[in-house]
Amino acid sequence: MNHNGMNRYLMAAARANQWHQDYRKQMKKCRFDTIATHGIYSMQEALDFNQGSIIEPTYLSTSQAYRDSDEMEAALSYKIPTWCYSRIANPSIYYLEGVLALLEGYGSEAETSCIATSSGMAAIQSAIDPFLLVDQKQPQAPMNFVATTQVYGGTFQQFSIRKSCERNVEWRKVVHSTDLSEWESLIDDNTRFLYGEIPSNPCLAFFDIKKVARLAHKYGIPLIIDSTVATPALLRPIEHGADIVVQSVTKTLSTSGFGIAGAIISRKNIVSKIDNPEMKADFATYLKLLPNRDNGPNISPMNAILALNDIRTIRMRIDNVSRSTMKVAQFLMQHKHIEKVDYLGLKNHPLHQLASDYMFLVDSEYDDQYGERVNRYGHLLSFNINGNAKQTRDVFDAFTRIWRATDLGRIKSVATIPAISTHSQQGEEGRKLACIEANTIRLCVGVEHPDDIIADLSQALSVLEGKTVKVSAPEYSAGGASSARLRIE
Numbered sequence: 001m002n003h004n005g006m007n008r009y010l011m012a013a014a015r016a017n018q019w020h021q022d023y024r025k026q027m028k029k030c031r032f033d034t035i036a037t038h039g040i041y042s043m044q045e046a047l048d049f050n051q052g053s054i055i056e057p058t059y060l061s062t063s064q065a066y067r068d069s070d071e072m073e074a075a076l077s078y079k080i081p082t083w084c085y086s087r088i089a090n091p092s093i094y095y096l097e098g099v100l101a102l103l104e105g106y107g108s109e110a111e112t113s114c115i116a117t118s119s120g121m122a123a124i125q126s127a128i129d130p131f132l133l134v135d136q137k138q139p140q141a142p143m144n145f146v147a148t149t150q151v152y153g154g155t156f157q158q159f160s161i162r163k164s165c166e167r168n169v170e171w172r173k174v175v176h177s178t179d180l181s182e183w184e185s186l187i188d189d190n191t192r193f194l195y196g197e198i199p200s201n202p203c204l205a206f207f208d209i210k211k212v213a214r215l216a217h218k219y220g221i222p223l224i225i226d227s228t229v230a231t232p233a234l235l236r237p238i239e240h241g242a243d244i245v246v247q248s249v250t251k252t253l254s255t256s257g258f259g260i261a262g263a264i265i266s267r268k269n270i271v272s273k274i275d276n277p278e279m280k281a282d283f284a285t286y287l288k289l290l291p292n293r294d295n296g297p298n299i300s301p302m303n304a305i306l307a308l309n310d311i312r313t314i315r316m317r318i319d320n321v322s323r324s325t326m327k328v329a330q331f332l333m334q335h336k337h338i339e340k341v342d343y344l345g346l347k348n349h350p351l352h353q354l355a356s357d358y359m360f361l362v363d364s365e366y367d368d369q370y371g372e373r374v375n376r377y378g379h380l381l382s383f384n385i386n387g388n389a390k391q392t393r394d395v396f397d398a399f400t401r402i403w404r405a406t407d408l409g410r411i412k413s414v415a416t417i418p419a420i421s422t423h424s425q426q427g428e429e430g431r432k433l434a435c436i437e438a439n440t441i442r443l444c445v446g447v448e449h450p451d452d453i454i455a456d457l458s459q460a461l462s463v464l465e466g467k468t469v470k471v472s473a474p475e476y477s478a479g480g481a482s483s484a485r486l487r488i489e
């Protein structure tokens, strides 16, 4: 092997790495909106490598070519910056990971890194699997993890079926997540990590992150938080001591609804009893270079660039939709056909005070409009109809503006009945643990004018008084004869 040949690349790589590190440091000093907009993509890179394009590159290419065997060898042993093969890395994915790392680490001294994944579920699996290693000295030793029961339906299934039933990894369930002694009573020597989702989907559970992080670290294990519903524009768990954050980038971070995406963001030097210094030093980078390279749950460049483009406006969007959601929640609260409304922004919500200690519109103190820290609570809420399952479906079926879909985070308002959709598979017992009832409707408010959403809710609720809502629809969709969808009476 011609070492001199490779040396040329190694020296160039050292200079490039230094340049990128310095640039990242510069960007870390910018305000949130500036980071969200530019991420780690610079004008210098655009001019030198991307034909000056003001938008990050999208290479829908499987792989990268090398100048010679020296460069290839250096690249494939991760000695020089490379993206080599799109399962492992790709320029669009690189910029998405760069911006998410900075946004989750915003306002904190902690250095962060990120790996994007094909979905939020892949992010959760990738984040927990490295902690569920069989102890080679005691291969029969039981393993467990301690996690809240109020989690997204997919997470519930992953934990209960894929981990507990199929792999014999016990899910020790925290039912009252604000009760620190309940968390602690479930931890033992075989506990690998603590996990929680806040605010939870759909019932908006919340717990004191700082206290749970301290508890995890007391036992030498990491705290993993699913922060999808809040996004880094409202809450950054790493700042409060969490080790790892998972995001379903599909949701509020990407508003357009063009694709599924996920991400894991970790602080440097996480806490874990697993004896793997490389993993603990930089968890997300370790995942990227090793386990996820081998397991392959990685995002496509197209989905990465679409997500990246949406993330630029996250702060202003979450402010807008949070304010609208507050209005909608207040309307529902005083409505005679509503049994209860779960929204952390409502003063009478039992977790309002706790959530208010954590959930702020990032940088509102530097915003001319506010000039102080203001609380914002996101755009997910759930409410229970004063009625049974059938009446709940009647109200749901009467929506004309709010879309019936198992989705959230969209620019358009969407609603679902969790008991028959997102949380149907976990069964009655599992739903009880997650506080989901047959009369619960989950609503995620979009950027429409809130008055129009309130009007839609109001007319839909009137079906409980025997009023019928007649919606006229065209006989055919607008797609023309060849692609029309026939109307069913």
Ligand SMILES: *Cc1c(COP(=O)(O)O)cnc(C)c1O
Pocket (backbone or CB within 6 Å): 119, 120, 121, 122, 152, 154, 155, 197, 201, 226, 228, 229, 248, 249, 250, 251, 260, 261, 262
């Ligand atoms: C949707 C969702 C997930 C799963 O994300 P996908 O991108 O759909 O795989 C995980 N956590 C929460 C809180 C979610 O809402």
